[in-house]
Amino acid sequence: MTRAAPTPALLRRRYRAVRAVTETLCAPLLTEDYQTQAVTEASPPKWHIAHVTWFFETFLLKPHHPDYRPGFPGFEVLFNSYYESIGKFHPRHQRGHLARPSVEEVYRYRRTVDAAMEELFDLLENTPDRTSDPTTTATICGFIELGLNHEQQHQELLCMDIKANFAVNPLKPAYRRDLPRRTVEATRPLRWVEQGEGLHEIGHAPGSGFAFDNESPRHRVWLNGYRVADRLVTNGEYLAFIASGAYTQAAHWLSDGWAHIRRHDWQHPLYWERDGQGGWLEMTLGGWRALDLHAPVCHVSYYEAEAYARWAGHRLPTEAELEVVLAQQALQGNTFDQGFLHPMPAGTDGQWHGDLWTWTGSAYLPYPGFKPLEGSAGEYNGKFMCNQMVLRGGCCATSLDHLRASYRNFFYPHDRWAFTGIRLAGDL
Amino acid sequence: MTRAAPTPALLRRRYRAVRAVTETLCAPLLTEDYQTQAVTEASPPKWHIAHVTWFFETFLLKPHHPDYRPGFPGFEVLFNSYYESIGKFHPRHQRGHLARPSVEEVYRYRRTVDAAMEELFDLLENTPDRTSDPTTTATICGFIELGLNHEQQHQELLCMDIKANFAVNPLKPAYRRDLPRRTVEATRPLRWVEQGEGLHEIGHAPGSGFAFDNESPRHRVWLNGYRVADRLVTNGEYLAFIASGAYTQAAHWLSDGWAHIRRHDWQHPLYWERDGQGGWLEMTLGGWRALDLHAPVCHVSYYEAEAYARWAGHRLPTEAELEVVLAQQALQGNTFDQGFLHPMPAGTDGQWHGDLWTWTGSAYLPYPGFKPLEGSAGEYNGKFMCNQMVLRGGCCATSLDHLRASYRNFFYPHDRWAFTGIRLAGDL
Amino acid sequence: MTRAAPTPALLRRRYRAVRAVTETLCAPLLTEDYQTQAVTEASPPKWHIAHVTWFFETFLLKPHHPDYRPGFPGFEVLFNSYYESIGKFHPRHQRGHLARPSVEEVYRYRRTVDAAMEELFDLLENTPDRTSDPTTTATICGFIELGLNHEQQHQELLCMDIKANFAVNPLKPAYRRDLPRRTVEATRPLRWVEQGEGLHEIGHAPGSGFAFDNESPRHRVWLNGYRVADRLVTNGEYLAFIASGAYTQAAHWLSDGWAHIRRHDWQHPLYWERDGQGGWLEMTLGGWRALDLHAPVCHVSYYEAEAYARWAGHRLPTEAELEVVLAQQALQGNTFDQGFLHPMPAGTDGQWHGDLWTWTGSAYLPYPGFKPLEGSAGEYNGKFMCNQMVLRGGCCATSLDHLRASYRNFFYPHDRWAFTGIRLAGDL
Amino acid sequence: MTRAAPTPALLRRRYRAVRAVTETLCAPLLTEDYQTQAVTEASPPKWHIAHVTWFFETFLLKPHHPDYRPGFPGFEVLFNSYYESIGKFHPRHQRGHLARPSVEEVYRYRRTVDAAMEELFDLLENTPDRTSDPTTTATICGFIELGLNHEQQHQELLCMDIKANFAVNPLKPAYRRDLPRRTVEATRPLRWVEQGEGLHEIGHAPGSGFAFDNESPRHRVWLNGYRVADRLVTNGEYLAFIASGAYTQAAHWLSDGWAHIRRHDWQHPLYWERDGQGGWLEMTLGGWRALDLHAPVCHVSYYEAEAYARWAGHRLPTEAELEVVLAQQALQGNTFDQGFLHPMPAGTDGQWHGDLWTWTGSAYLPYPGFKPLEGSAGEYNGKFMCNQMVLRGGCCATSLDHLRASYRNFFYPHDRWAFTGIRLAGDL
């Protein structure tokens, strides 16, 4: 299916919508919540909302808005995440040390950039030829689309990081006490989707809408016959793994994984805590809850996912295997739009998109013939293609219109503050 | 001079005054400023103002107020600094990770404790016999006095820690832009105060007002003849030390000091920065300022103080030597009450109390016959008597009514975020 | 080509030969050299020669020699490298702290195990049915072959680790001053070997001789058309990369690589040193030598290999691409048997096997359908399949009869004490 | 008592004797033992025997032997311990990484320096005026005496470091299995030696024989009345401290001490191990032995000594208190010369000199008026006067003729690989 590139008018509507989502997401936060960085891998919410704004300022307003004058000295450095070609950036682990700019000033920055973006949209819609030559409207629109998808990624990061910040607090505060939930009576048996051996194409098909550069080029890959589970591994199933003594037996683990769980004394997924009565509590964006045995196990590292799969007599899918199957499923699921902000038990349908990013057995590497974007945007994805593993499928904090089967997410094997889960696979 | 123990009525007035000073001190802070912990040795202002309140709750209200019911669950742990005998405490380096309780709730805590303290004062003034036996009014008053001096110590810490938080910010914000200053035309020559050899008494004299337990017992000490400079070493004088290549030559330094300055690449005092035109800027609570060559050099470690003194052909005084001389000087100087919040150039008079705590060549150890306070308050000072050096004299962030000649401050030899300076001494 | 499994008689001859090579390799060492562990990733030579002996004792003598009685208490733990299923092992980074057992005792251990292995060979040759049922002769022979290939791997490690130990010594000692060298007048142009797109088979073909478990199963893989350079990148070529300022410009590097070279202040390959006259010296097993500009650049990390290739306008080959081409080349080259113990300049022929392991762009992961060996030997390779990159082709410290096109070596991206180099590739 | 300075002839005899002791001490070592550095604070025996030789070469032969030509390139740097004014030195924690020079070459170095020293003695005895003017014979003899005392200090370090190296080895080897022992039936009650208040003199009296610079100048000190125990605390007594739960209760410990024992999980003195039957084993230079309950507790840190003393209702003596009492006792005891190389139970006499260095409550600081030696030798002691605590009394590894009441030893509060013990004191 070929999708036409979005028009400036459409992009303006999407711009307003996406930007509004970010602010709605932050609405329950106190000023203090905006400021905190409880773990190094997370960033303070204040930093996120300034950084996504910086992205529009840097990649759209400065190069393409003829009259834009930056009005917030120092922000260029403070809110650059990691773009070496743009200039210096403040060390990531010190983002939480910056009381200033205040939350109020960061919102002023947002409003200033939003106003200038509206002007840019005016230009694009009314007098496209006034945009500085030789940059075409198409290029500008491409960057706007990138900026919107970027902001959607940071909405997901906001969910992850807010959770991390709340989780360390002994007072056990909740981001929102009013989150909806869905429950089931029992975990339904998993069903396998089978796929015969053959040559497949994976990656982003040109003309089929937005994708990040790391999803291209579309290319052929040979796959042996395989099968993939139609739902995620549950908390109840994972508890059996724990009960078997898994966290105390080297035999189950990759060597680096075993070293890591020993060094950090891991005995269960992140955000779990014993309830003192033989059960478990789990930290969610809705606060601490009794662990739902039928819901997908969440916040596991690659080490845990890989060990569980092997212990269960299966394996993780490769990213190609999973993409082929995901591409066959309707693009729907427990995504950010559903409002649960937590993985929910599988219903009778397949549990494919949303809920949790599932670890694949594939390292994050360039596709054959990969070319990063031109200019500074080339640093977006390419330079991270080492030491990380690919995850697929989106999660309960991913917007549905930000998702597609070819989407490649990636984290280090030990990372587990993202909404990560386990999907089983096997050979035919 | 014997000073009578303060009456409940007097203590109530002091309580109100000291508590108000803390809040005035914090008035210029934004909510974000309250929340930040930029360096591990510092604490967020929010934590300070809760902790000093916790101190009154823990040592006065819980044991001595007959009707007091703690209303802030979790605060007992969160705002306990280091009292092992009272219970667990939140790790110091994670104080900045706690978005909650909010600043607003912490002030609600303050007001709640203040109200209960007023009731306790009522009891003490009106019906002293209602206070739970066998605790006498004297004991309670002693703890109140301790709590007030404790809060004054934290006022000084607030000044230090606010400065540390502001200093890391590339936007170069200032705590207060309106701080007064005092300048002189030239650095006046230093004069020596001489003291012949003999037996001296140092330490706190019973009945002479409040003192911490570590200042007792008063005891005899033999001193050889010595002399002490009547003013502090200036920035200009210290610059000559730097210009001589001091930070690149091992010969000047204690072995541990040399290792430390190499490891941390120290090349000048803390909070200094080159101005790009051959001069220096210095971070102050009034913001970044051109370095005043006639003002005392500030934010130096023991390693730097000791090295400078040796390089200059002198030495640091011992704590006994300095106390003997300080006790002869009028109790006045550039203290917190003056409002400079920064050391100021010496005038024609001696520069003795205030301005900067000066490093002595004495390790922080118990006085002969030292007995810590009974109970948990015994952890206040005694357990830190190792690995630290004594400083004397108070500083520009010390309240005058909190100061006395026998006051023993102490920091690790590498610490320099306190208001520390250098006073020279020598043998006769 | 199908190769028959080796007979016990043949294995005995190989056993004697391989064991003798290890001892010849160690002959130039002083007792002190045997004892040293200068970097954590290396092991003391004494440990290596005991560990390879432990391998035969553990996997052959204990399970399969009916009368074998272990006579060296404690060695089971000391010389177990990482086999969790066998029991505890001494921490790797403390191997150099063990003065005892002495070198002499370790050789006594070798001789004891060698004698018992001769008895096992007698049993296998003369009365194969006496070996404990149901273990068949074939199984035992398989483990012997594994043990011999294991010892050959450790011969290569010995070369690497001896070099590491000698390199840190300011006295600049050499392992052997009499190593031969080969020089050329000029670097010859590189030629490309091209391969059209298509389905290929890679991995170990059953019945074609020994291979480690990680080389199986043989499987199909789709490759786009590509080309591979027929020689390695030279020191001269790499110097141009350095001269371009590569080590100071983030743009060339993977994000993790840039962080690593900054943290460790890398400015050139390992074992390079400026000669003080504008040139470079390089540490070799023959001592420090002037850098040969025509010889392959050696001791580079994956980060450096990947950055160089990109800077040069090319890329690294994948492991499948390289295996396909290597399988077409005669199995010969500058291997351990040639005695250079250092990479040599390419002659007019292709430079394919030997000289240096070349980094591929492939992460070390299980092949589709991979099954580790049964029992403890399953820990040999499988548990390391994370966070490492594959290298191919063997090196100047690899024995020719230990080498084959399907051989998968693997190191962490930052490792560079192995004999590692760079081979370029590109798309057609 | 004034002692005449030693004549060259006497010094020659002492030189031969002291140097011989070092070699006798090392005689039981294998080459591998010479090479090992199991913990960073210890040095390999090979390094010690080269370094003490370097000391004579550097401070005697190079400046004062007219014909001496250094013949061992690189040794100047390798065997310089920490004399910044002499030049670079090899990092301490990498001493164990130097396989070369070999043990044999280090002995060749010793013999070369010994021969040249004999020539220097010839010069001093026969033609003192040929020694380079204006250096007088007295100065040279002073340095020789310093060199001999330095070598004796390193003999003690050799005992400590050999023990550390042997202790980490799971094979439980012993330095010497034939060491003598002394036992008693029961721990005798301790007796107190009392001292009334008054002015005392401590420090080295000029003309009374050799002393290090840090023991001068002799000076007055006021002491309140006090008492000191006439024997050391025993293992049995210390076990009661452990049994009381001391290592799990913060209340007993200095704050830094508690942090240290938590971080390193200390639960008993260094070199202790449970014997599996309710008792304890202790590592000694004679190998692992059942803990002798009547022998002094050994290898405790200052933190443990201080905590024990407080728990027992006493305190540690200050260095002045202890020196005053030690000076009253006969200079005899369980020193290196006795050959036990381990502390022995107190007999009926006082246990004063030897056995174990006892921690004092005094920080290691300069005496009033302290002047370090001229030149590089000034780095011997002075630059370490920070962060360490003073120990007094010598130990079972200290030669008797190297000992005196004014001797100041010093270690960091957490150090415990030296022969350290506990002596109680109290106020009168």
Ligand SMILES: [Fe+3]
């Ligand atoms: Fe971003």
Ligand SMILES: [Fe+3]
């Ligand atoms: Fe406090």
Ligand SMILES: [Fe+3]
């Ligand atoms: Fe091995």
Ligand SMILES: [Fe+3]
């Ligand atoms: Fe020494």
